[in-house]
Amino acid sequence: MIQDNEYYLNEILYELRLLNDEIRFVRNSIDIHDEEAFSFLINLSQIIHRMESTTRDYDSIKSFSRFLWEVFTGWSFIDGYRKTDLIKDMISRIK
DSSP states (O other): OHHHHHHHHHHHHHHHHHHHHHHHHHHHHSOOOOHHHHHHHHHHHHHHHHHTTOOSSHHHHHHHHHHHHHHHHOEETTTEEOSSOHHHHHHHTOO
């Protein structure tokens, strides 16, 4: 069972690395004029980079799970649910 959990953790981390590569590509290939969108991409990239060091210990998984929860549900532990999808909004501002 432990090996299964480690496998899934590694798979999710792999997908996040791919996402981070895509974010870097966008930042380096497109002239982003919207400061807020550009800062958002930098912050998201930094958070993903931090998440890459996630281990199976409780505190690490807890932090990782919170990050995933915020990304996929639009929930903020500070503000509650957002009215719109923040990631979608920031992507739409990059043109």
